[in-house]
Amino acid sequence: MSNEIIQRLASLSQKNRKKRRVLFFGREEFSDNTKYLFLHALAQEKDFEVIWCSTQPELINKLRQHDLPCHLINNETSLECINLFLSAAVAVFSVNPSQSLNGDEALFASLQGARHIQLWHGVSVKHLLLKLMPHMDVLSYDFRRPLDFASRADCVLSTSSKLDDFFNESFAARRIIRAGYPRNEVLVREPNKHEMIGSELPEALLQALKNKRRKKILFAPTWQRGHSDLITSSPDFLMKLIQAGDRLNADIFIKSHPIYVEAGATRALSRQAFYINPCTDLYPWMSHFDLLVTDYSSIMFDFLLTGNPVMKLKIELNDHRSFEPDYSLIPSLDFAYDFTEETFASAMRQALLNDTMRPERQAMCDELFETDADKACASLFNLLSHEVDACVAGGQRFTVEQY
Template identity: 35%
Template sequence: MTENPYASDILRHLERISLRKRKSPVVLFFGRDGAFSDNAKYLYLDAVAGDYGFDPLWVTADTAIASLLATQSLPVLLLDSPPKEALRILLKAAVAVFCINPNDVFADPHIRASVEGAFRLQLWHGVFAGPQDLQVTDLAPLLNPRLTYQLYGASSIDAVLSPAARYDDRFAEAFGATEVLRDGYPRNEVLFREPTEQDCLGAFRIPDQLKVSGGRNILYCPSHTRVGTPAWRESWLLDKFREAHETSGVTIFIKPHPFEAAIAPASRSLAPGLHLIAALDDIYPALRDFDLLISDYSSLMDDFHLTGKPMLVLQTPQTEKVRQHLLLPDLHYRNLAPVVTADDLPVAIEAAFGDRPSKPVSSIYTEDHHGSAARLNHYIAGQVRQRCTVRYRVTDLNGQKSGSGDSSS
């Protein structure tokens, strides 16, 4: 059998087809592989609940996530392998929404090529404290194909969401965006209301039997460990957490970064008063149930500070190795929370519970966090209308007057 002579060119072909294909009012929402979480999740749920004039679809290659959404009658597109049927939908989608690097969700390059013609909105998953994507080209080995693939994906967007004026230029530079949308993060809306049943899909909730009366639930949520063993796996830190439980009666929940899902695939108890949360679980429906946050330079601090509850910045050998590269070290170090070492933890935890609630710092996020998902979906609806309206010029060569035509999907 003769091999298909066009097989090597199919990605280029799909890109051209996607760019020229007339669009339908379909909006694709992409999340982190194996998870139903973050800004894309809450924007998607708002789109499903509202009437914005487009059809939202959660896109996943994970059968468990697809089944989870199907039980709630939520529209979901499961990417088969190869994604033959899915390509028919992807090629005509008007908008694609991301909260991580697009190339990180395109395990199959055919998927990436098939959404080339869609308007791409990047919500991202928090404020980055260090150089990000296009900001690293002066420092990084640009002949590394893995790096260039990442930068190619990061810069393949049309607009990016920025939660405050101080971050506008950083987001624009990091992603090469020509349009910055300034508004609150959709995931933070659940901090100000009771989570719905759909909010809790794929999410962690504190079991009633583990909740401590009097407000003594602590969340330890570090950023991704770039160098060495994650601190949450080190005995010197776990011993201090156990000591805090024994002396102050606190219950501590450890939430690893999603990148560490391989070593934290499921929630489980580590010791009395010490529990591990699955790395890919959505933490936001439970966030306001915690009474103290301990972190390092994670963007979760920017969100948790909206609750007005106390926080501590834990200084570890791992975080100190990367701190020198942070762009905004002052944001988390001492401005939002006091810096402590592991040896200080038991005393610092007890002292933190005596702090008075603090008012959120308005310069970190936009003042109006409520309704951000609705505002973003109205913006998306406008992009859908533009993409679904096809305009073309008509030149009548038979002597009649030339003009233009249009067609709306």
């Protein structure tokens, strides 16, 4: 891709008058914060258009089957995509735009005149984006491109005043938007029909989730940048987890990070263990789990909204990576049962059978989520309306001079 095309498209996008149009981008499947805000916006009376954009043909076909407005991004539709992007007033992301656009520089350039809203995907104990520069190779295109794409955001969502500085430093966004995560709404209310798209599970897993005679444990390790020696990355740990769960009359549900898109189909591994494809949106099912076990996935903070216990791997800073996990990024409160390889079984027994940390979890939840979880989409819909109005009006503003 020539620099001339990229520069020209960016310039044209910044000059082109915008239509009242909001484009939503997400992961490879229909999930995460943009999914829930997109569906909420569709259901409202509004004076702007909303469209889901994806590089995944299977996802676009699924959305079309449900009569949801969407647009496929591929080589055959490149001119159509560029024209669509040039006309958009607002672009909404919940992951790095580089991921949503497959790193396409021309497509990203075509969005330069739009307002970029970054919802991101969770409270983090990982250093992100600009905060990673001291630890990574900024001369590497594969690092530099997504870094630049994501730090273009005009505004970034932060769920708490305790996190504002982190998101400002990570994204260089001068505007911080206070609201909850849209995906967390289904942790505190029943999902609607369209919110179950992308959350489909086989019948065997549904029956296990609804079985009130057994406890349900979700094991959700985070994405690792390169090789990991953590015990949670070991097959032996999975076997110990399954065995410990069975002794406590609990089924184990294993779900890796969504970035592992080729990790296999959802299926039963045994009578008491189930594997969930990483791309499955598990949020509508999250409140069914009695316990979350993780290394340091951001899911553990959202899971606090269920009121149920969390177990996290005990890791000191620099024992694993020089930049993660870094618990100084969040309020200094105990909220989870820390475990090591030696204390894992006893920690699980206490969390399931003798949980004493509910007040601590609620205290951390209050610190991290300062707004009502069930009002996230309504609040952000108001932001969309404001940004559409501002972007469209800005493109129509001019002066007339006579000499």
